[in-house]
Amino acid sequence: MTIGKIETDTLVVGAGQAGVAMSEHLTKLGVPHLVLERNRIAEGWRTQRWDSLVANGPTWHDRFPGLEFDDLDDDAFAPKDRVAAYFEAYADKFDAPIRTGVEVKKVTRNADRPGFTVDTSIGEIQANRVVAATGPFQHPAIPPIAPTDDCLHQIHSSEYRNPQQLPEGAVLVVGAGSSGVQIADELQRSGKTVYLSVGPHDRPPRAYRNRDFCWWLGVLGEWDAEAMKPGTEHVTIAVSGARGGHTVDFRKLAKQGLNLVGRTGTFANGKVTFEKDLAENIRNGDTNYLELLDAADAYIARNGLDLPEEPQARTLLPDPECMTNPTLELDLAEAGITTIIWATGFTTDYSWLDVNAFDDKGKPQHKRGVSTEPGVYFVGLPWLSRRGSTFIWGVWHDAKHIADHIATQRKYASYKDADQREAEKVSDIRDTKKKSIA
Numbered sequence: 001m002t003i004g005k006i007e008t009d010t011l012v013v014g015a016g017q018a019g020v021a022m023s024e025h026l027t028k029l030g031v032p033h034l035v036l037e038r039n040r041i042a043e044g045w046r047t048q049r050w051d052s053l054v055a056n057g058p059t060w061h062d063r064f065p066g067l068e069f070d071d072l073d074d075d076a077f078a079p080k081d082r083v084a085a086y087f088e089a090y091a092d093k094f095d096a097p098i099r100t101g102v103e104v105k106k107v108t109r110n111a112d113r114p115g116f117t118v119d120t121s122i123g124e125i126q127a128n129r130v131v132a133a134t135g136p137f138q139h140p141a142i143p144p145i146a147p148t149d150d151c152l153h154q155i156h157s158s159e160y161r162n163p164q165q166l167p168e169g170a171v172l173v174v175g176a177g178s179s180g181v182q183i184a185d186e187l188q189r190s191g192k193t194v195y196l197s198v199g200p201h202d203r204p205p206r207a208y209r210n211r212d213f214c215w216w217l218g219v220l221g222e223w224d225a226e227a228m229k230p231g232t233e234h235v236t237i238a239v240s241g242a243r244g245g246h247t248v249d250f251r252k253l254a255k256q257g258l259n260l261v262g263r264t265g266t267f268a269n270g271k272v273t274f275e276k277d278l279a280e281n282i283r284n285g286d287t288n289y290l291e292l293l294d295a296a297d298a299y300i301a302r303n304g305l306d307l308p309e310e311p312q313a314r315t316l317l318p319d320p321e322c323m324t325n326p327t328l329e330l331d332l333a334e335a336g337i338t339t340i341i342w343a344t345g346f347t348t349d350y351s352w353l354d355v356n357a358f359d360d361k362g363k364p365q366h367k368r369g370v371s372t373e374p375g376v377y378f379v380g381l382p383w384l385s386r387r388g389s390t391f392i393w394g395v396w397h398d399a400k401h402i403a404d405h406i407a408t409q410r411k412y413a414s415y416k417d418a419d420q421r422e423a424e425k426v427s428d429i430r431d432t433k434k435k436s437i438a
Contacts (some may be wrong), residue, residue, distance in 0.1 A: 007126045008034045010406055011118055013107075013352075014133035015041045015098045018380030020087050020426035021064065021396040022094040022133050025403030031410065034127075036120060038103040042087040044082050044137055048158040052186060053080045054241045056178055061214040062392045064090060075212070077241030108354045111372070114413075116355075116375065117333060122294040126373060129406055132364075135380040136390065137346040146342065147267035149261060152332070159289040163190035167365075169338030170194065170417075172272070172330075174264045175403030176201055177236030181248050185240075188258050193336060195259040197276055198250060202234045206247040208296050209307040213239065216296050223388035238285065247289075248280050254320035261327050272330050286316060302416060348381075369402045377402045 012022045015037030026033045054077035055062045059069040062078065069078055069091050078086070091098055103121040107130050110117055118125040121351035140156035147154075153167050157179045163186065170193035173184040184196040204213040217223050238248040254260050262278035293313060300307055311378065330337070350358065359365050365372040368385040379399050381389065388394030416424065 006034070007127065008032055009127070009410065010034075010129040010131060011036065011116075011125060011127035012131045012133050014135065014380070014410035015091070015096075015100065015106045015212040016133065016135050016380065017046055017087060017392050017397065018040065018135055018395050019053070019098075019131075019133035020063075020091050020096060022131055022379055023091065023098065024064075024066070024094055024396075025400045026406065027094050027096070027409040029403055031403065031406055033097060034096040034125070035133075035166065036102045036104055037100045038098055038100060040096075040123075041091055041098060042084040044135070045084040045087075048137060049080045050157075050160045050183060050186075051162045052242065054078060054085055056239050056241050056304050057214045057391065058212055058245070059225050064396045066090070067093060075118065075245075076149065077245055079372075084150065088224070104352055106352055106354055109375075118399070129377065129409075130355075130375065131377040131379060133379050133437075134351065136348060136382055139347045140342070141347045142342045142343045143344055145264065145266060146340070147272075148266075148271070149332075150333075152337075153339045155339075155341055157341055160283040160341055162266070163187050163192060166192070166339050171339045171341060172332075172337050173197065173341045175199065175343030175344055175345070176250075177343060178239050178240060181238050181253075182240050182242050182339075183341060183343060184258060185242070185253065185256075188256065195260070195330070195335070195337065196253070197264045197274065198281050199259050199263045199283050200290045201285050202235055203248055203250075204237070204239055204292055205289060206241075206245045207314060208293060208313055209310050211296075211307065212245075212293070216292060216299075219299060220292075220295050223294055223386060223391075223394070225387045226383075227387070228383065239371075242429045249317070250285070251317040251320055251323075252382075253321050255317065259327070260320070261330075270332055272327050272332060274330075276326060276328065278326045279319065284324060290314065314317065330394070351395075369398055370405055377406070407418075 010026060010031055010033040012019050012033060012035040018034050019037065023033065023035050042195055058072040058075045059072050059078050063069060069086065072078055104118060105121065106119040107116050107332040115126055115128040116130050118127055135355050140158050142194050160183055171187050172195045173180050174197045176196055176198040180196065184194050188194040206213060208216065240246060250260060254416055260278060262281065263272040265275055348361065355373040357365055357371035357375050357376045364378050364381065366378050371377060378384065379402055380395050383389055383399050385401065386394065389398055
């Protein structure tokens with residue numbers, strides 16, 4: 001299906017949580033706009049997540065201000081399909097101008113007039129502004145160390161659905177952020193032998209002294225941190241809302257039967273090597289965990305809060321054998337490993353956005369989502385304005401800032417000087433006279 005030429009003030013590309021939030025704020029400000037989505041609203045929550053996934057934050061936190069999960073308890077963790085339905089309902093709430101099933105192929109700045117020409121699967125669109133709301137989870141990232149052995153079943157975590165889809169045999173899960181930990185735990189509980197490759201990570205408590213970690217990061221100002229601490233660029237976060245929510249504890253996972261190894265090194269001759277950093281990574285995660293407990297205790301004392309003490313939260317299990325005598329090499333066949341799941345994150349792809357808004361490595365250049373290319377914006381990216389930018393509520397606030405910027409630019413663009421105002425007045429008088437004569 002093709003259409004005639006469409007003109008709009010602002011074109012939003014992507015109708016996930018970022019695009020829906022963007023549309024809400026533009027609607028409130030009276031900014032004419034159109035949202036294009038190549039799949040369905042919140043498609044990532046539908047088809048890039050495993051079956052049992054729930055949100056990592058409770059429903060009182062992981063939502064937009066204008067709509068609650070009225071069918072779930074405030075402290076519950078919403079299932080992935082419920083999250084997708086939530087964004088559909090939110091878009092319906094303000095009649096968001098979203099067109100699904102439309103792919104944006106190329107955006108280029110107009111050379112002889114304001115705005116951009118947008119080539120789409122249904123035709124050309126002219127827009128004064130373009131907001132890239134495609135988010136950070138665009139293309140699964142599998143590192144170049146991945147073996148080329150056809151006998152191994154290899155998938156990215158975004159392709160994993162449930163234990164039943166995997167062939168018989170043991171599984172190596174590479175990456176111990178939230179996705180890797182939860183997938184490895186589910187597979188081990190299903191009866192599979194699982195090896196989990198653990199790299200640097202933060203390990204917050206799921207809850208402490210009757211407060212979820214989302215609350216603690218809020219009152220301690222951590223969500224508003226504007227930049228990563230030096231040296232933490234590759235540190236993931238290990239947190240889970242599964243089974244009602246629990247603190248990720250690698251020592252408990254080892255006791256449960258998971259085989260923990262360090263960061264994955266190389267694959268050669270049917271063998272895989274691991275770094276000697278497992279114990280260090282786990283202990284650094286412990287430090288992060290205990291530091292948050294310390295900060296929470298200090299906050300409670302400072303504010304005189306009546307919250308129950310939780311001394312058992314500081315009790316750590318003894319180091320398991322995998323930490324004191326780490327596995328540094330595995331023969332894949334001998335270990336019975338038939339599947340590798342790469343929980344190694346995603347890369348972005350802005351090849352469709354042909355504008356001067358990127359550095360020499362293809363990374364977006366912006367300040368709080370306002371790019372170096374006038375009229376181009378980004379929303380939904382990690383650390384767009386703060387640590388909380390990729391959380392649902394953080395995306396909503398970032399989108400508000402960008403929408404306000406767009407509204408301000410529209411006011412400047414509509415300004416008329418004295419001569420223009422006078423000419424407009426004269427034209428109006430002439431038109432009135434013509435109508436009266438007619």
